[in-house]
């Protein structure tokens with residue numbers, strides 16, 4: 235046999251971001267998710283892979299969708315799970331990240347699934363924690379399982395990631411989904427064009443491998459995949475753009491605009507969607523949209539990640 | 549008491565000296581400097597270790613001593629112990645204490661604490677506005693009478709152009725220096741690090757260099773309008789330096805300082821989210837660092853100041869966006885300057901002394917900056933070839949928030965003398981064994 239030996243495990247203890255993964259590890263996660271998806275199609279949707287392991291879902295920032303997806307994934311792998319919502323406002327003023335987590339670690343969990351409003355929080359925790367950490371979204375930094383499930387969904391439809399043209403449109407500045415997707419897609423050989431009102435374009439985004447476009451039309455032209463990002467309604471007050479109406483006029487995904495993409499292009503959205511702001515309802519509900527598949531695939535991909543990080547002893 | 553520092557290389561640019569000479573100290577004053585001085589009866593002879601340099605005492609014109617109000621971070625006593633261990637015979641402390649140093653009572657409190665500690669000289673800097681809130685001018689006359697040498701709202705910029713104009717006029721009338729923390733707060737927004745590719749990648753909110761540059765342009769324009777000197781604190785970008793150079797070329801009395809962390813680190817250090825890399829102004833990209841080093845070398849930067857900003861470990865253990873800005877600097881400034889500027893050939897020793905002693909004394913109009921006969925004997929003995937490994941645990945500062953842990957640098961401090969008293973002696977330097985034990989170790 236020639237060629238590289240297949241990767242069968244992740245090299246890191248934690249999943250802090252896509253930046254930690256090699257292309258082969260990404261492929262391993264996606265291949266493993268294929269097997270995990272099959273579990274979800276059985277009548278008894280459960281395998282014993284993580285039996286006897288304790289996973290704490292530690293959410294410093296509320297997110298029902300992501301938390302639920304992780305929780306289902308954990309249960310399908312037979313792990314014992316505990317959900318802890320730590321509202322940042324109720325965290326005693328001055329209590330450090332470490333204080334909070336030391337308390338939880340005293341309960342001997344094997345893994346922590348962490349969502350935090352501050353960029354880098356998972357990386358800071360990982361330096362001090364015994365448990366394995368899965369980043370479920372840290373500030374404006376990364377949301378690696380979202381990018382993996384997006385990649386999985388793209389691969390399902392396109393059969394590959396290499397060589398694809400991906401357009402990402404929306405609030406690029408505040409989006410951890412953008413950062414993780416950009417890293418992943420670039421690593422896997424896709425081309426990523428991005429478009430947003432200029433105040434929502436991060437400085438130096440070219441250095442991360444994105445091709446910035448002035449208009450949504452320019453980004454959509456010939457795209458295989460169209461990924462829309464959520465606009466947070468309060469951004470309008472901060473003068474990132476003048477009004478939701480104007481946002482939709484200039485950057486909303488309409489069926490006319492979608493016609494610029496390849497005929498078989500898929501439309502993605504990490505949810506929750508603002509219909510009529512970043513995406514027109516007929517597009518969101520149209521035949522190209524794979525938005526609900528993304529949600530379903532989220533469980534399989536998270537199962538794969540948890541399995542690969544926590545399924546075997548060190 | 550009389551003693552002679554024998555055979556040290558005396559680097560005293562203010563008097564045009566760079567030669568192996570003896571320095572005689574009598575009753576706290578520099579009595580004589582010359583070659584092969586004959587020791588007067590009863591005088592002690594202290595041999596300067598081979599290779600060591602005798603310079604006018606170093607002056608750090610930008611430190612935060614945290615007392616009153618935040619004594620868990622630093623006290624005046626611990627701050628001056630850190631100062632002398634870092635080779636500084638004098639420090640000027642910023643007014644963002646609690647309460648803010650906007651009254652003679654606070655100024656006198658600091659002066660008294662400094663006198664009780666009896667190590668480095670402490671020159672308080674008063675607030676430019678009441679509470680440093682940028683609304684009403686502080687009683688600058690009273691602050692000066694109580695011992696303040698300058699005014700600043702450091703931590704915040706002096707808020708409006710009109711207030712800045714009035715402060716320049718009024719403080720200028722009293723011959724009190726105005727120091728500004730230059731940063732447009734509206735452009736800074738909620739930024740925490742330099743706005744650039746690294747910040748974007750890490751998902752940290754950025755502060756563009758232009759926030760500093762805009763404000764410096766404002767201050768230079770107002771210094772021109774009022775014909776009053778302005779000093780720019782912790783300048784950090786190439787554009788800021790261009791503005792200062794242009795101001796100087798127009799004949800405007802603008803001076804500026806650069807911190808060691810800004811000339812040795814770039815925003816690449818943010819990777820890993822160590823909150824000890826969070827400072828204001830933020831660490832900038834390489835092009836800015838290169839420009840600062842050039843400015844330090846060519847004379848357009850006037851001063852190296854540390855912006856020594858102690859914070860408690862618990863606060864620095866918060867997430868990156870929530871942790872406070874600032875790092876300690878008093879005990880690392882000399883090794884960083886030697887290693888990165890002198891030993892790399894970017895500046896010579898005389899320029900180092902200018903940046904760390906001559907110019908701060910001149911700009912603040914305080915004693916020191918030269919080894920002139922008859923002047924108080926504030927002297928720093930430097931050990932340019934000493935291998936120094938930075939360890940927070942062995943530092944005198946109460947706080948340990950600095951990003952240089954474990955760095956090995958070439959060049960350090962051998963001894964510090966304030967008013968003729970040996971206040972620090974570095975046990976790592978060979979050849980000081982015969983020197984009297986310093987009050988602090």
Ligand SMILES: [Zn+2]
Pocket residue numbers: 702703704729781782828
């Ligand atoms: Zn400042």
